[in-house]
Amino acid sequence: MTSKRYLIIGGVAGGMSAATRLRRLDEQAHIIVLERGGHVSFANCGLPYYLGGVIEERSSLLLQTPASLGSRFGLDVRVRTEAVSIDRDAKTVLVRDLATGEETVEAYDALVLSPGATPVRPPMPGGDRMLTLRDIDDVDRAMAELDVAPRTALVIGAGFIGLEMVENLVHRGLEVTLVELGDQVLPPLDPEMASPVAERLRDAGVDVRLRTQVTELHADSALLSDGTTVPAEFVLGSIGVRPDTSLAAAAGLEIGERGGIRVDDGLRTSDPHIWAIGDAVEKVDAISGEPRLVALAGLANRHGRLAADAITGRDIRVRDALGTAVVGLMGLTIATTGWPEKLLRRVGREVRVIHTHPASHTGYYPGAQSMALKLVVDARTDEVLGAQGIGGEGVDKRIDVIATAIAGGLTASDLADLELAYAPQFSSAKDPVNMLGYVALNAAEGLTPSIQWHELDDAMAAGDVLVDVRTPDEVAAGAIPGSINIPLDDLRTRIDELPEGRVIVHCKVGQRGHTAVRLLAQLGREAANLDGGYLTWQAGESARLDAEARETAAAA
């Protein structure tokens, strides 16, 4: 039997995982990795931090080199080498050395496409001044510009990577403007979960421009869609990425409805000898069961390995993608898994929503940090559809636990029963994830009906009474307009003061509100809890102020 030839196009996360796994499974094969850029297997998620000086050495980003991969894994790694076209009938790829222009033809038994995605670039005058950050060449270009010490920077796009760019440019001491087309920063999150991020950015001196586009880039400034000009000696963009399907499409491989390479649940393209992985490929969304583009390093790595398994004859089945992500920003941790409430409501899913504001660990042990958690649940099945968290320490842990619960098919109520590690420094006897489960149980059993911050205005307009059960001191520091204050501990004796109608109660975070709802319900009053209490309402109000600003602008 002659040895196999495996050809891999793209030498970063997914491609390199496939190549090294192939070697572990087939010592005899000839394994060729073609990479258009100058480097393989680099730390793409570290690029913003190298820019900001947090990662000091450029060499730290280079995890492997063609030479190290050659000696350890016997891989034939060729950088600055482009796959020009695929001849599927002949099972060959036309390959061009970008340095010499020389072209060769490489035969394959199996081909893996891992071309990644390319940054979206808005067409505008001066648009080529906008740098992006996908590979080492990009970061070298950006560093060269930063070396001439600009004082002002513009970041376009307030997604996860955009915020990392902002953080690092602020860290370098630049004055930063952040421009985002949407209503909010971090579009994958719900608005009330993202609004504290915008506040944190503004507090750090970042000029945050929502619902705004950049229309022209000049030498050291930018013209925005609202007619204003902002300083922009340095311009970095992270508007989104587009699957790089050019090679696949030209070869006649099927492209999916979202614009990514279509693969089956064995990662095989429409050609039985070609597999595809990574950001260029459509995944199946775990919540909707529909195709989805998810550009995450973890999935790329996992799928690279699975593709190698499939190519060497193993039986694989790719799991649907949940899309768990996290970002650190100026001391905040923001994480999400599954779908946000807004998207679920948009597609008509009936959801139950739970907001809590727990501490990272017991309040009596020093150093506890506060966080906000949100759980979105299928109202019919109690299935967990999504979760979001924002705060200090421990946010990533709770989102990881919930992502794992979803993977294990646990329901929202099941979260109450999770046995999570507790000591005063690490959690509470009822972990924040357990508490979400407790609240979910109360909701599922109909014990404590709740309404959301965005439903309050309609409820009050319909004649509901809003009762603030916090203490007078808390109320004095800020209250929801139109509320009546009766502290929880007085509610039993002062219930007669309540006007007719359904009672909406609220406290600071929702816990005392729950007790108040139970009390009122048992005393014969229809009652509901304002989910997440004053803190969630306040975050929602902050998000709404931004949205109203848009309507005002549109009306003007």
Place this chain on the structure above:
Amino acid sequence: MTSKRYLIIGGVAGGMSAATRLRRLDEQAHIIVLERGGHVSFANCGLPYYLGGVIEERSSLLLQTPASLGSRFGLDVRVRTEAVSIDRDAKTVLVRDLATGEETVEAYDALVLSPGATPVRPPMPGGDRMLTLRDIDDVDRAMAELDVAPRTALVIGAGFIGLEMVENLVHRGLEVTLVELGDQVLPPLDPEMASPVAERLRDAGVDVRLRTQVTELHADSALLSDGTTVPAEFVLGSIGVRPDTSLAAAAGLEIGERGGIRVDDGLRTSDPHIWAIGDAVEKVDAISGEPRLVALAGLANRHGRLAADAITGRDIRVRDALGTAVVGLMGLTIATTGWPEKLLRRVGREVRVIHTHPASHTGYYPGAQSMALKLVVDARTDEVLGAQGIGGEGVDKRIDVIATAIAGGLTASDLADLELAYAPQFSSAKDPVNMLGYVALNAAEGLTPSIQWHELDDAMAAGDVLVDVRTPDEVAAGAIPGSINIPLDDLRTRIDELPEGRVIVHCKVGQRGHTAVRLLAQLGREAANLDGGYLTWQAGESARLDAEARETAAAA
């Protein structure tokens, strides 16, 4: 309908959860909580930290008072009040006010027993000098002794709470001796996972005495079973706890085989009007399905709430207990869930064991901390039976994720597919939990056979060849006796140097070893990886040195 009378005996974690939940479910009921001690609803897990001065205010420990519980929940909370006996036929409890000696009889419709557990006290001369730390009275007594500024302390028992005591006494500046009857500190862990803890303690100046008993306590010293005397002006013990079943047993309620109150999966005792929860009660072990005593605050709280649900006519089913626990010690985090390898082997379970040594986050981002993880897997079903972790940041997160995976019925291989939150500060593209899954997959597929540190001697005695595939620099810093060094990158070309026989390979942590095994296997050699590499072997060797010291002592 007259209102119900609910009587709850024990006013800490479980009892108070039951009481407040009962109120939320039944506003009309008369709810009486009887607590023998002087306080209810206090932070029992915080007691060692108050002793150490980490928690500065005694008032921080008192989460609720009888008065606050009265006004908020309408609870009739009576401290320093003892339940003397239960008349099950009459459905009454004889109650004694410990201050006045006055006795009354309280009727109940439902009775909840949450009496907790009492510390084990070894019978020995001077034994009453040993203080324990279960409630506020205990901590007040201990503080009074510490106020006279002793310089030396003895801690008896090296379990989770014992280590918290040591940490806090060291923090206060005392010279501490730690005496433990067993072979190792932290008996619930496997020895190679616990041995770094003993090292950390010794580095901090703690005199750690394993396989030792205290035989006599004198005024300011202690005589040990090895004949030596250690200074002990202050003596604190945490040898274990015994379920407090006195009241239940006297009332003729069924006691289980482990010595705890027996309840069904609805938390009901052998009397249909009496429920029991917390440390006094036997749980069902999630791994063995057998009765088990687990004294954990999370379960007590959860079961308190469930008991209230059951009493008010809701259908409940208690989950089997996994026993997840964590402790922080001098910068180390040590956590565990499920069963250790040693216990599983003892009961004859066929297990696969995986050790890894990942970083808390990507190595290229500053501040990554190392950890050791261990996964114990059913070799037949791939079921996760247990996990342990020790290290810095992020250990608690990984154990929580694995505990959740077990609860969700995920297999060891499934861990590879978990989508966990990744950014360079929080994890790696392949999270440490994913990596455990990858290794588990390789093991399940038979790709990379492995042996454990404690199997190496036998393997080498049987003629296996041990090949160290690390670099010469690494080898120079310490190597396993009898190994041959061939760095991984040279293995392809130097394979002919290997003697006959099965080849055991090892690297530092196991990853290069995996690649080496794959290479050797495909080149026709029988090979196995030393699981966890040099680091796990070294930790095991350190544990073994302690065990050998015992044998030497026994032989002498």
